[in-house]
Amino acid sequence: MTDQSANQGIPEPEGITSVIETDYSIGDNNIEGSLGRVPFDIHNPVFAISAAAIVAFVFYTIALPEQAASVFSAMFAFTTQNFDWFLIGSADLVVLFTLLLIVTPYGSVRLGGSEAKPDYTYVGWFAMLFAAGMGIGLMFYGVSEPLTHFSTSLGGTAAEGGLRTDWAPLGAAGGNEAEAVRLGMAATIFHWGLHPWAIYATVALALALFTYNKGLPLTIRSAFYPIFGEKIWGWRGHTIDIIAVFATLFGLATSLGFGATQANAGLNELFNVPIGDTTKVVLITLITAVALISVVRGLDGGVKVLSEINMGLAGLLALFTLIVGPTVFLITFFFDSLVAYVQYLPALANPFAREDVNFSQGWTAFYWAWWISWSPFVGMFIARVSRGRTVREFIVCVLLIPSMVCVMWMSIFGGTAIHQVLTDNFTGAQDAELPRQLFQMLGQLPLAQITSFIGIVLVIVFFVTSSDSGSLVIDTITAGGKVDAPMPQRVFWCIFEGAVAIALLIGGGLAALQSMVISTGLLFTVVLLAMCYCIWKGLASERAKM
Amino acid sequence: MFTRILAPVDLAHKDKLGRALNCAADLARHYGIPLAYVGVTAAAPSSVAHNPAEYEARLAEFAAAQGAAHGVTTEAHARISHDPISDLEQTLLRAIDEIGADLVVMASHVPGLADRIWPSNGGRIAEHAKVSVMIVRPAES
Numbered sequence: 001m002t003d004q005s006a007n008q009g010i011p012e013p014e015g016i017t018s019v020i021e022t023d024y025s026i027g028d029n030n031i032e033g034s035l036g037r038v039p040f041d042i043h044n045p046v047f048a049i050s051a052a053a054i055v056a057f058v059f060y061t062i063a064l065p066e067q068a069a070s071v072f073s074a075m076f077a078f079t080t081q082n083f084d085w086f087l088i089g090s091a092d093l094v095v096l097f098t099l100l101l102i103v104t105p106y107g108s109v110r111l112g113g114s115e116a117k118p119d120y121t122y123v124g125w126f127a128m129l130f131a132a133g134m135g136i137g138l139m140f141y142g143v144s145e146p147l148t149h150f151s152t153s154l155g156g157t158a159a160e161g162g163l164r165t166d167w168a169p170l171g172a173a174g175g176n177e178a179e180a181v182r183l184g185m186a187a188t189i190f191h192w193g194l195h196p197w198a199i200y201a202t203v204a205l206a207l208a209l210f211t212y213n214k215g216l217p218l219t220i221r222s223a224f225y226p227i228f229g230e231k232i233w234g235w236r237g238h239t240i241d242i243i244a245v246f247a248t249l250f251g252l253a254t255s256l257g258f259g260a261t262q263a264n265a266g267l268n269e270l271f272n273v274p275i276g277d278t279t280k281v282v283l284i285t286l287i288t289a290v291a292l293i294s295v296v297r298g299l300d301g302g303v304k305v306l307s308e309i310n311m312g313l314a315g316l317l318a319l320f321t322l323i324v325g326p327t328v329f330l331i332t333f334f335f336d337s338l339v340a341y342v343q344y345l346p347a348l349a350n351p352f353a354r355e356d357v358n359f360s361q362g363w364t365a366f367y368w369a370w371w372i373s374w375s376p377f378v379g380m381f382i383a384r385v386s387r388g389r390t391v392r393e394f395i396v397c398v399l400l401i402p403s404m405v406c407v408m409w410m411s412i413f414g415g416t417a418i419h420q421v422l423t424d425n426f427t428g429a430q431d432a433e434l435p436r437q438l439f440q441m442l443g444q445l446p447l448a449q450i451t452s453f454i455g456i457v458l459v460i461v462f463f464v465t466s467s468d469s470g471s472l473v474i475d476t477i478t479a480g481g482k483v484d485a486p487m488p489q490r491v492f493w494c495i496f497e498g499a500v501a502i503a504l505l506i507g508g509g510l511a512a513l514q515s516m517v518i519s520t521g522l523l524f525t526v527v528l529l530a531m532c533y534c535i536w537k538g539l540a541s542e543r544a545k546m
Numbered sequence: 547m548f549t550r551i552l553a554p555v556d557l558a559h560k561d562k563l564g565r566a567l568n569c570a571a572d573l574a575r576h577y578g579i580p581l582a583y584v585g586v587t588a589a590a591p592s593s594v595a596h597n598p599a600e601y602e603a604r605l606a607e608f609a610a611a612q613g614a615a616h617g618v619t620t621e622a623h624a625r626i627s628h629d630p631i632s633d634l635e636q637t638l639l640r641a642i643d644e645i646g647a648d649l650v651v652m653a654s655h656v657p658g659l660a661d662r663i664w665p666s667n668g669g670r671i672a673e674h675a676k677v678s679v680m681i682v683r684p685a686e687s
Contacts, residue, residue: 013589013597027558027593037655112589113597119589119628212589215596298632385628387589483588484630 015114017213018541020225024233026217026481038488043480046238050245050478051496057250057516058500062507069512076515079522084365089351090525091368095198097532098395101205106539107392112212114546118388122397124304128385130402131307132469133200133378135314135462136255138192138409139455140262143437145191146414147421147430150184152359167358170347181418185337186344188414191363192406193341194399195349196371199528201398203379204386206531208394209538212387217481220244220376220527226537227530240527241477244376247520248477249497251374252470254514256501259463260284265435266456270449281502287460288498291467295490299385303468310461317454318412324445325416326423333419334411341407369521372528380476381469384483391539417441467497548577548678552647554638555583557594557604566653566682571616573651573680580619583609584641586630598626621645635670642675650679 012019032041042048061068080087101107110116118125149169156174158166166172169187173179206223216222221237228236260280267273294302322330354360386394420426420441429440442451471494478493479485504510553570555563574581585605587594595601605622613620625641627633642650654668665673672679 013599019596025593026591030593211591212597215591215600218590296632298629300628301632384590481590482592483590484592487631 013113013212014116016545017113018545020214020216030480039486040489041479041482041485043478046241047478050242053246054249058503061509061512062503065508068509072512072516075519079369079519080361080365083522084361085351087365087368087525090529091195091199092349094202094528094532095194098198098201098399102392102395106543108390109539109542110390111208112387116388120385124308125385127307127311128304129382129398131310131462131465132381135310136259136466139459139462140434140438142409142413143417143429143441144434145188146184146410147417149187150180150418151430153183154180164355164357168356169359170356182340186340187348188410189337189341189407190348191367192410193403197399197402199371199375200378200382201395202528202531203375204382204398205394206535207380207383208386209535213542218483219477219481223531223534226534245474245477247373247517248377248470248474250513250517252467253497253500253504254510254517255466256284256463257505257510262435263456263459266439269436269439270452277506280505284498284501287463287467288494290464292491292494294464294468295471295494306461306465310465313454313458317451318409320451321416322412326419329419330412330415333415334408337411338407369518372524373517373521375524377470377473380473420444471497548579548649550579550647551581551649551651552642552645553581553583554652555585557585557608563653565685566651569682570651571612571618574618575616580621582621582623582645582647584623584625586625586627586634586637588630589626634667638671639674642677648677650675650677651682654681654683656683
C-alpha cells in the first residue's frame with residue numbers, strides 16, 4: 001500500500017498520507033536549557049521577539065495612552081472603512097470553499113492518515129471547539145444583538161447628504177415590526193453563523209492537514225509549505241508565527257479585560273458587588289488561576305473537562321429559558337429566523353455598493369476582522385483536537401453544527417428578549433448597558449437568581465476555556481510546534497496573559513489595543529485566502545496517494 | 547524475584563538517561579528477565595518523530611540497540627497521549643498494568659525545595675504505582 005520510492009525516510013502516520021519530506025526537524029531552531037530547576041525549550045526567535053513585542057506594546061499603550069488610542073483607532077477605522085469589501089468578500093469565498101469541500105471527493109481524506117481513529121468522542125470534541133471559539137460572545141451578544149438590530153431596523157433609514165446615517169442592516173424595515181424582527185435576527189445569525197465558523201474551519205483544516213498528514217510542526221507557518229516551500233523555516237515563517245502569537249495574546253488579554261468588566265457588571269446587577277478596578281483585577285486573577293489549573297492538568301484533564309461542564313451548563317440554561325419562556329413562540333421563531341437568515345444572506349454577504357454603511361462597516365466588517373484575528377488561535381486549537389476525522393466530517397461538525405447551535409441560541413435568548421419587548425412591553429433589557437441585558441432578560445423569568453448566577457458562572461468559565469486553550473496554542477507556537485514543551489512555559493504564558501490584561505485594565509488601553517488586534521485581521525485575511533489555496537494543494541496530494 | 551522490568555524513556559533526552567538505563571539493563575541481565583521500554587509521545591510531530599508510526603519505529607530501534615549492547619531481551623512499547631507533559635504519570639501507570647511489569651526503573655533528579663510544591667514524575671510514580679519502583683538519581687559530582 002505504501003509507495004516506498006516516494007517516502008524515503010518518514011513512515012506514514014496511520015494509513016496512507018502524503019508526507020512532506022523535509023530536512024527540517026522540530027526543535028532545529030529551539031534553545032533548550034533550564035533556569036535553575038526550571039526547564040525551558042523555546043523557539044528562537046519566535047519566543048523572544050513575541051514576548052518582547054508584547055511588552056513593548058503594553059508599555060507604549062500605558063505610557064502614551066492618548067497617542068496609542070488615536071493611532072490604534074485610526075488603524076481600526078482604516079481597516080473597517082476602506083477594506084470592508086475585502087473582509088466581507090473574503091469571508092464569502094471562505095464559506096463557499098468550505099461548503100465545496102464537503103461535496104468534493106477531497107472530503108474523504110482523513111486527518112492523520114486513512115487508518116487514524118478520532119482522538120476524542122463527538123461530545124468532548126464539540127465541547128472544546130465551541131468553548132474555545134465562541135462561548136463568551138454568545139452570553140452577551142445573544143440578547144443584545146437581536147435587540148439592537150431589531151430596534152435599528154424598526155427605526156428605518158435616515159440619510160444626510162446621500163449617505164445613510166442609521167445603523168440598520170440593509171434597507172431597514174421602518175415601522176414594520178414583524179419584518180424588523182426577521183431582519184434583526186437574520187443580521188444577528190449572519191454574524192454568528194456560517195461565516196465565522198467557516199473561517200475557523202479553514203484555518204483549523206489547514207493546520208491539521210499539514211501537521212497530522214504531512215508531518216510538519218504544529219505552527220501557523222506549516223500551512224504555507226505549498227507556497228513558500230523550505231523558506232517557511234526562515235524569516236517568512238518567523239514573521240507569520242510572531243504575528244499569530246501577538247494577535248492571540250492581545251486578543252485574549254483584551255477579551256479578558258473586557259470580560260472582567262462585563263462580569264463585574266453582572267455581579268453588580270445580581271449581588272451588588274461594587275464596580276471598580278479592584279473587583280476586575282480580582283476577577284482576572286481568579287480566571288487566570290482557574291485557567292492555570294486547567295493548563296497544568298492538560299488537554300484531557302483540564303481543558304476538555306471545563307469545556308464539557310460549560311456546554312452542559314449552557315445547554316441547561318438554554319433549555320430552561322426555552323421551557324419557561326414563550327416556548328411555542330420560540331419554536332416558530334427559530335424556524336422563522338432560519339428562513340430569514342437564508343433569505344437575507346445574499347444581501348448581507350454582498351461586499352459591494354452597500355448603502356447600509358454603518359452596519360456593514362461598523363458591525364459586519366468589524367466582526368469579520370475580529371473573527372479573523374482570532375482564527376490562528378481557535379484554528380490551531382481545533383486542529384490540535386481534530387485528528388482522526390475526515391475532511392467532510394470535520395467541516396460538517398465545525399461549520400454546520402456550531403452554526404445551527406448559534407441559531408438556536410440566538411433564537412432562544414434573542415427571541416425571548418424580543419418577545420418581552422413586543423408582548424410585555426418590557427424595555428428593561430433593551431435600555432440596559434450591554435453586560436446587564438442578559439440579566440435583565442432573565443430577571444423577567446422565574447428562578448431569576450439561580451439562572452443569573454448560572455449565567456455569571458458560564459461567563460467566567462467561558463473566559464477560562466478561552467484562556468487555557470489560548471495559552472496552550474501560544475506555548476506550542478513559541479516552542480516551534482512542540483506540544484510537549486516543559487510545563488513551566490505554558491504556566492508562563494497563562495500568567496503573562498493575565499498580567500497583560502491587568503496592566504491594560506489599570507493603565508488604560510484595553511479599547512486601544514483591542515482596535516489594534518482587530519486591525520491585524522486585515523493581514524490575516526490574506527493569510528486565510530492563502531490557506532484555502534494551500535488546503536486545496538494539500539488535499540490534492542493526499543487524494544493522489546489514495 | 548521480578549518477571550519484567552519497565553523503563554520509561556524520553557527519546558528526546560535519551561543521552562541524559564544513561565545511568566538509569568544501564569541500571570535497568572543490569573537488573574534485567576541479573577534476573578534474566580525482559581526489559582520493556584515505554585516511550586510517551588503526542589500524535590503531533592515532535593523532535594523525535596513526525597508521527598506515531600515513526601515514533602514506534604524509533605523506539606523499536608532504540609530497544610533493539612540497547613538489547614544488543616547489554617545482552618538482554620528488550621521490548622518497545624510506544625504510548626500516544628493527547629498531552630504528554632500533563633498525562634505522563636497516568637500513561638505510565640496504565641502501561642505498567644498493561645505490560646505486566648513488576649519493577650519500574652526510572653531516572654529522577656535530586657529532590658529539592660521545589661519538589662515539595664511540585665513533586666517529580668519519579669516521585670509520583672513511586673507513590674502511586676502498585677509495583678516496586680527504583681528511582682535512579684544522578685551520580686554525585
